[in-house]
Amino acid sequence: MLSANIQAGHATNSYREYVTGSWNHVLPSRRKRDNLDVLADQVSGFDLVGLQEADAGSLRSGFVNQTHYLAERAGFPYWSHQPNRRLAGVAASANGLLCRDQPDEVVDYALPSRIPGRGALVVRYGHGADSLTIAIAHLSLSLRARTAQAAFLGELLTGPGHKVLMGDFNCESDSPEMLSLYRHTQLRPPDERILSFPRWQPRRAIDHILVSGEVGVERRWALADLSSDHLAVAAELVLPPVASAG
Template sequence: MSTTSGIRRLRLLSANIQAGSSTRRYSDYVTRSWSHALPAGNKRGSLDTIAAMAGEHDIVGLQEADPGSLRSGFTNQTHYLAERAGFDYWSHQPNRNVARVAGSANGLLSRLEPVEVSDHALPGRISGRGVLMARFGDGREGLTVAVAHLSLGANSRRAQLAFIAELLSDHPNAVLMGDFNCLPDRPEMETLYKHTRLLPPQFCVPTFPSWRPQRAIDHILVSADLATHDARALPAANSDHLALAMNIDVPERALR
């Protein structure tokens, strides 16, 4: 993170890490389905690779991090990544737990100390989705960073985005990152742009599938007053999503 003339540049990363599992082609969803329920496979090695990438950033949002179930060897993957990558602050939001065999969580890693962290269940036809929010700096002008993993269905996404828009409507300096499961110009995204200060991304960066990225469904959305730089996709070990990195310029007063 760098500081010049009252502006601090923060390095952001959003990554769907698929609980450390490996998917390199569509057929792996079937042939390697066991890796989503069993601790076998080189998940620890994948996490170490992701930690090396995460460690080059200031704030990291994670999706599909296992909170400590059978498939991860009962390892809280957000905590593991925080320790391996040298982050002092971390939070996680378990959203789904299938009989302790496979769990899924949103996670947040930060080099800045948040003044408040909250999590919220998202509406949807099937439960198990959430948004994790952290606030940095006091007062209304503080920076708010939210991490979310939205549903596959458009109707559920519409309800989820309306819920998130209500949460962020009074936050002028906000970032929303995560796996949206949709392109940024989908009709359900309009409620977010209309009721918050978040803007559509200037450039669509394809992130899915990781082995032949064609769809921009992972996003880092930023409020109008926060300048963005260098949006780019990075491999998240062997996840089926590429990670998305971006630098943003934040007024120092928003972090005090």
């Protein structure tokens, strides 16, 4: 699995470029399409990809739905997206899903926040104790909002079955706001910190793939060449055997 904040296809190489390259957040460019093509090559070897800050089709992306574009370019037969924040046709941020196997259910949820625009895309495979539920989320910058959002996700990810939560959390996995998530679910913090931000000199581990207790993790790593302001994080997971019907 892979989780990637793609910043609408725009590559940032320094903090200074948040100012000097601010026009990239409102205007299209050929470089964004080239970055998406590179990203498509990188994600094509994965079974499931969760995207954050994929543009849903607005001026800054040349009115291209970037999740759909990546699905076609990388050869994923199934895709879905969740537009969360539209800015007058200039920008349209979304969570996105690319997958090899068709889910049994895909549901959108708005995350609690004083400023609307954050969401979780929840995907389910199977039923009951052997089911797999995957949530793709992008949490807020403020501690107060993240605390409420983590509690909300904790309620979503209770119940039977295996769980995976991936996305840009804007905080470390052991931050205080994450405690309610671990208390109310079987999700556990990762054993190691995978530095993911900023892309050009990673110092913070704020992009995560969290799994519930019975899901094995063979390895976790970051993709160094992603064109964004984050590195993508990846995990190779092992699901427990399906319980015998007898």
